Amino acid sequence: MSVLQQYKCPCCDGAIEFSSREQRMKCPYCDTEFEMETLEAYDRELKEESSDDMTWDTTAGGEWTEGEKEGLRVYVCQSCAGEIVTDETTGAASCPYCGNPVVMKEQFLGDLKPDFVIPFKLDKKAAVEALKRHYKGKLLLPKVFSQENHIQEIKGVYVPVWLFDTEAQANMRWKATRVRSWSDSDYIYTETQHYSVTRGGTIAFDHVPVDGSTKMDDALMESIEPFDFSQAVDFRTAYLSGFLADRYDVGSEQSVARANDRIRTSTEQAFASTVGGYTTLIPVCNHVQLKNGRAKYALYPVWLLNTTWNGKNYHFAMNGQTGRFVGDLPMDKSALTRWFLGIFGAVSAACFGISWLLWLL
Amino acid sequence: MKRLFSILFAMMLCIALAVPALAADAPLLYDGADLLTERQEYELLRRLEEVRDEYRVDVVIATVDSTGSYYVDDYVEEFYDQLGYGQGPNHDGVILLLSMEERDYRILSNGLAADAITLDEIYDIGDEIVPDLSDGDYADAFADFIELCVYEIDGEINGFPFDFGKSLLISLGIGLVAALIAVLVMGSQLRSVHARNTAGEYTRPGSMHLTRSGDLFLYRTVDRRRRPKESSGSSGRSGGSRNVGGGKF
Structure with missing residues (x-):
């Protein structure tokens, strides 16, 4: 029997329908493949996220005592x-x-x-x-x-x-990537690993x-x-x-x-x-x-x-x-x-002189 | 004429390995894709022969309809080697090959020309001629290719002349950037009023506690692109170094 559950694709946010018969999931929108455990862990992360609450007790300051204000x-x-x-x-x-x-x-x-x-x-x-x-x-x-x-x-x-x-x-989440490159005689390969941090x-x-x-x-x-x-x-x-x-x-x-x-x-x-x-x-x-x-x-x-x-x-x-x-x-x-004209003139002249000297050598 | 040459070229490719002497004196311009008029061919060929006589370096232009089952990099190497291009013991020369079906161009420099025209220069020359190639102005592109090669080869043999205009322009550019940075720094000294958008200095010491930390691997993508070819020609008939590069037009 197949049990259907919907997950959010970590790559494009599209919906991935998860079938318990399958062992590997593929997003129908961006074709990215995921392990089952990855989608489940990512889903747990999304559910653990909370909302902002930045409220304060703003009662501050005190009352003046008798005679204090008179002066x-x-x-x-x-x-x-x-x-x-x-x-x-x-x-x-x-x-x-x-x-x-x-x-x-x-x-x-x-x-x-x-x-x-x-x-x-x-x-x-x-x-x-x-x-x-x-x-x-x-x-x-x-x-x-x-x-x-x-x-x-x-x-x-x-x-x-x-x-x-x-x-x-604080509860923070980032999309992170780790990039590495290598090459053989014909190709240069660039691997990008995507993480949810x-x-x-x-x-x-x-x-x-x-x-x-x-x-x-x-x-x-x-x-x-x-x-x-x-x-x-x-x-x-x-x-x-x-x-x-x-x-x-x-x-x-x-x-x-x-x-x-x-x-x-x-x-x-x-x-x-x-x-x-x-x-x-x-x-x-x-x-x-x-x-x-x-x-x-x-x-x-x-x-x-x-x-x-x-x-x-x-x-x-x-x-x-x-x-x-x-x-x-x-x-x-x-x-x-x-200052602008002085520095512009001095640096330009110095560079031109150096380039000419280098050519002579 | 072109059909005759195509047949001749195919025969030469087959036979040249066995009888290298047959490959000698191949023409410096081979328009197998029939992109040029007779007049254009005549003028380009005359210039190519002038260059060969003056510098003892072959500058070759070749166009073909397709490279068939050959990868274009291999094709241009076979073309250059099997037809015996190049002057002197190191086969000094440079070839531009166009394959019309794939819209590919490749430039191969060999021997002395490989020192003059490195992979960087190959791509620079490519940048110069690709717009004309894309527009179908093949004669202009080939003429530019010849003169760009001549500039590099002449510079390698006789030394480059002092480029007054370029040096002046670069010096003025450096001067302008230096002056801008200097006055910006001086101007910033006059500004000391800035809003603070953080409260880091008010953090209670030792109050930060990490209670949740996760680095979940999601997926990987692998991008593959063909590397520009630059090889040392220590084998076969090439005695010196060799560079091959190019792209689409």
Whole structure:
């Protein structure tokens, strides 16, 4: 008696009907032949695959205690409408992001209290020195830009970030090939072996930060990572003295997507690194499920430097904990042309001379 | 005339092994597939004889309707050897053979010509003449073949002249690439703001555990292609090296 069961062809995804009378299967669409055990094992792999689940507990931040908020002041930027928090002893005259004047709005109200803060370890002088180092060795930087060094303002700002902790359960599958070649006197043979590669397991992430402020450019904030969370302390308003603090305007729920993207990519890379010995590796499915995903609210220290040159704003940022300094710089187009033509001419002439000498020899 | 030559060629192939002297002085142009006019044949043959007299190397062009049961590589070797082509003790020469039924062309270089026209040059020459062959411009293709062979043979004997234009063009190309890479590197120094798309630095140390790992073999495919033929002619009448290559047109 013949028992019919349908399998999916690993080569073309067509349906293969399996007859128990047969010992070897052949796909009717692509003519690829398979062992029975191979199709059964591949079928089990497909059934074991799960779907994505990237949900979080996004309740983060705490409640302010009695009297804690009273010493705080809120300033509103007249240009970008950004809101900055300081303590009552620290005045704010201009917006740290756009440099425009700010006005005191009211007594600080509402908002969540940060869970943690990483205090500033580096001062304003270190930021100025880092800026000078940042200019060095940049051959296409306009000289006048670095010589004038006209930084309009340097502000130490606590940037609000959401920190995500989670354990990721990963299930990955790839289509892989292993290629080998050999030849005899008449032919060159190329054999391609096709594999289905699966990996599964767990990996945990701690304190993946996502910028909680729309005024702070996400790429600028990510460029000065990483921050060392082991030096974070419980938040106290005393840490704000002498610095500004940005009020978060992106909630933890809205920040989840960015955290998921980064965690998913790193999870895929981590498990892909356990696969070796193949010529090609093409991902077929990669499912990530998160467990114990929770968010925290923290303030990270950043030195912000702003300048305007030729009508364009240039923003620089320094990690107030590690000193990592970033910021895009303008390009001197005439220097670009000079360098391009100089290198083009010199290398072409050198090559032509060498080719002529080689011909003489 | 052509039918007569076909019969003669068949007879010579049969007899030449036994009586090699009969194979001497075979014509440098054999148009068995009747692709050329009398005028074209006359002009090509005159040029082929000029080349032979100047360089002491046979440049031969042959066309046939079919190679019959012979594989075209074997046919061109038999054709060259049995008809006694080649000048001097090493039988210096090069032959282009067209088989019209299979649309195959083969180029064989022997002796001194094998040093001048290696397998790489054979394929380069093939690339040059195949468009004309495909379009049916056989006389143009053959004329190009002769001049390309002459260029290589002349270079082997007298040395290649310094190719000013080619050297300048290559030097300018290298200069352009070097300048582009250099300014791109300099430009990238000005860009330090980049989004981070990974969270690798936030991985909890020792937290990764592999609980499932499988490498399931599914199936294999084997692709087979004929290798280009390049052989050392140490046997028979060929004293030097020999290269055979070609393709379809």
